[in-house]
Amino acid sequence: MNSLYYQKRLSRNIGDKFFTSLSAICALIAILPLISLVTYILIKGGAQITPELFTLEPNPPGDDLDAGGINPALIGTLIITTIASAIAIPVGVGGGIYLAEYSKGGAFSRFIRFGVNVLAGVPSIIAGVFIYALIVSTKILFGSMYSGLAGGMALSILMLPTVIKTTDEGLKLVPNELRYASLGVGASMYTTILKVTLPSAFRSIATGVVLGIARAAGETAPLIFTALFSYYYITGFGDLFYEMGSLAVLIYNFALEPYDAQNKLAWAASFILVLSILSVNIFSRILAAFTEKTKRV
Amino acid sequence: MEEKLTLFKNRKRFGIEKHIDIIFKNTALVLSSFVAIILLGIILVVFFQSFESFSRYGLKFLVTSEWNPVKDEYGAFTAIYGTLVTSFLSLLITIPLGVGTAIFITEDFVPKVVRETIGSFVELLAAIPSVVLGLWAIFVMEPFFRAFFVFLHNFYGWMPLFSTEPTGRNSLLAILILVVMLLPIVTSIARDSLNQVPKKLRNAAYGIGASRWKTIFSVILPAALSGIMAGVLLALGRAMGETMAVTMIIGNSNTFSWSLLSPGYTISSMLANQFGEADGSQVSSLFYSAFVLMILSLVVNIFAQWLVKKFSLKY
Numbered sequence: 112m113n114s115l116y117y118q119k120r121l122s123r124n125i126g127d128k129f130f131t132s133l134s135a136i137c138a139l140i141a142i143l144p145l146i147s148l149v150t151y152i153l154i155k156g157g158a159q160i161t162p163e164l165f166t167l168e169p170n171p172p173g174d175d176l177d178a179g180g181i182n183p184a185l186i187g188t189l190i191i192t193t194i195a196s197a198i199a200i201p202v203g204v205g206g207g208i209y210l211a212e213y214s215k216g217g218a219f220s221r222f223i224r225f226g227v228n229v230l231a232g233v234p235s236i237i238a239g240v241f242i243y244a245l246i247v248s249t250k251i252l253f254g255s256m257y258s259g260l261a262g263g264m265a266l267s268i269l270m271l272p273t274v275i276k277t278t279d280e281g282l283k284l285v286p287n288e289l290r291y292a293s294l295g296v297g298a299s300m301y302t303t304i305l306k307v308t309l310p311s312a313f314r315s316i317a318t319g320v321v322l323g324i325a326r327a328a329g330e331t332a333p334l335i336f337t338a339l340f341s342y343y344y345i346t347g348f349g350d351l352f353y354e355m356g357s358l359a360v361l362i363y364n365f366a367l368e369p370y371d372a373q374n375k376l377a378w379a380a381s382f383i384l385v386l387s388i389l390s391v392n393i394f395s396r397i398l399a400a401f402t403e404k405t406k407r408v
Numbered sequence: 409m410e411e412k413l414t415l416f417k418n419r420k421r422f423g424i425e426k427h428i429d430i431i432f433k434n435t436a437l438v439l440s441s442f443v444a445i446i447l448l449g450i451i452l453v454v455f456f457q458s459f460e461s462f463s464r465y466g467l468k469f470l471v472t473s474e475w476n477p478v479k480d481e482y483g484a485f486t487a488i489y490g491t492l493v494t495s496f497l498s499l500l501i502t503i504p505l506g507v508g509t510a511i512f513i514t515e516d517f518v519p520k521v522v523r524e525t526i527g528s529f530v531e532l533l534a535a536i537p538s539v540v541l542g543l544w545a546i547f548v549m550e551p552f553f554r555a556f557f558v559f560l561h562n563f564y565g566w567m568p569l570f571s572t573e574p575t576g577r578n579s580l581l582a583i584l585i586l587v588v589m590l591l592p593i594v595t596s597i598a599r600d601s602l603n604q605v606p607k608k609l610r611n612a613a614y615g616i617g618a619s620r621w622k623t624i625f626s627v628i629l630p631a632a633l634s635g636i637m638a639g640v641l642l643a644l645g646r647a648m649g650e651t652m653a654v655t656m657i658i659g660n661s662n663t664f665s666w667s668l669l670s671p672g673y674t675i676s677s678m679l680a681n682q683f684g685e686a687d688g689s690q691v692s693s694l695f696y697s698a699f700v701l702m703i704l705s706l707v708v709n710i711f712a713q714w715l716v717k718k719f720s721l722k723y
Binding site: 123124126127130131133134135136137138140141142144145146147148151152155201202203205206207208209210212213214220222223225226227228229230232233234235236237238239240241243244245268271272275299300301304325326328329330331332335336339359362363366367374377378381384385388389392393396 | 425426428429432433435436437438439440441442443444446447449450453454457504505506507508509511512513515517526528529530532533535536537538539540541542543544546547548588591595619620621622624642645646648649650651652656676679680683684694695698701702705706708709710712713
């Protein structure tokens with residue numbers, strides 16, 4: 112008679128309750144770090160935000176009074192990421208076009224797709240080691256050793272797999288009818304790709320590429336012995352061939368300093384870095400959700 | 409109308425267009441082969457740079473733990489051991505946490521809005537640069553766990569794992585920060601594989617009277633296992649190569665110790681610390697350890713890819 116009703120004391124029901132609360136605890140633990148991290152960055156970093164932060168050079172550690180600003184590192188991050196994008200985007204989009212539009216699933220394209228996945232799994236510090244051996248220690252770039260240019264190249268190695276993958280996958284989603292229609296009215300292959308398929312996959316490719324750039328902007332390991340660090344303003348084009356600071360390396364160097372002033376600067380730089388990366392992420396998420404909604408209609 | 413038709417008839421492809429087409433295709437081909445060139449380049453360059461050290465120490469390099477630039481003696485055992493221990497132990501903690509979270513956000517315990525929020529929070533965690541996590545680990549996590557470590561040492565100090573007095577940065581903190589970094593990977597991949605399990609499997613289990621968690625443990629999880637395994641392997645590869653956060657919190661000491669409460673080293677943190685100032689045969693030895701790291705992560709990654717291909721869900 113009672114067996115039709117939910118019985119609290121039944122061992123299976125107790126077990127179910129137990130596991131449900133266990134999984135809830137897991138989820139809670141999983142989001143705690145992000146909440147704590149964002150709170151600390153907002154409080155500790157946000158307190159340091161002043162106009163001078165964006166305009167001054169950082170002072171060398173040891174000077175306990177005033178740490179200065181992060182202008183060179185901020186500009187350096189922009190420059191290094193731009194160099195990396197300038198290399199990785201054309202190469203990646205071109206490679207993705209070949210994989211999605213020309214290859215016929217043969218051994219070569221399978222090997223390249225495999226290689227893309229493997230390259231994505233290569234530890235980021237290995238990219239730095241590689242560029243160090245290839246460019247920094249050989250002084251191949253007009254005799255300069257550590258340089259912003261070398262840093263940008265190391266970052267581009269990390270961006271490349273992301274760009275190829277998003278291009279490849281974005282182009283594969285374009286319906287074949289569009290290609291047939293274009294080729295059918297007499298367009299050549301490259302016109303079809305440049306005028307029809309690429310534009311219609313543009314939004315998904317752009318989202319992936321922007322996320323890749325945001326990810327690269329926070330990478331530190333490839334920069335610590337390629338671009339190194341610099342305390343001085345970036346004044347001209349020639350500075351590309353010298354040591355260049357970046358927000359990520361600034362955080363690394365200054366977090367390990369024993370001085371409070373430098374630590375505060377590291378928090379301020381984290382504030383700017385995390386805020387920009389998170390806003391790019393959230394923005395692209397909203398954009399993707401928006402695109403999906405309009406597609407369904 | 410008439411005029412347009414004649415225009416249409418007279419429209420012919422220029423001869424040059426054919427050449428452009430061929431050039432375009434070959435450019436794309438060359439660009440796509442860049443991936444292979446870079447990958448091979450990395451392997452070859454790191455291998456040849458490590459050759460000096462390799463011919464001097466051979467495989468002994470992997471099992472000796474003396475790293476002494478003054479005496480010019482190098483062995484990477486401490487770093488290799490540190491890499492393996494931190495990545496495996498962090499994975500051991502991450503797997504139940506990540507899979508538990510994934511179950512929580514794929515089942516309907518709480519409204520969809522809450523589940524989606526948790527899901528995107530975890531994914532945003534993956535977007536935080538590791539150097540920022542390192543900063544957070546130094547100034548927030550280390551003080552937070554300090555009392556806990558002292559407790560561990562006082563009560564379990566007889567175990568070799570907790571035998572040293574905790575003094576600031578140590579391997580256990582590195583393991584914990586790795587857990588934070590791996591959680592998003594394991595959770596999102598586990599969530600995707602759980603979502604792919606067809607609904608009829610669940611309905612069938614419910615239909616024969618299985619309770620919710622009986623269904624999860626005996627039907628849903630086994631069905632999603634291969635996907636979860638692949639995610640775990642990807643996370644393992646990431647853990648072994650992770651550099652910044654670990655370097656900042658592990659304490660960086662080349663003295664071998666069984667204890668997790670003493671400062672340690674991983675291959676990547678050794679590279680990050682010493683590469684800038686190394687010279688002579690130390691550089692070659694660092695390249696050798698970089699080569700070891702690369703082989704380790706390549707093996708794990710290739711195995712993960714193979715697993716995905718072999719056991720991808722076919723419902």
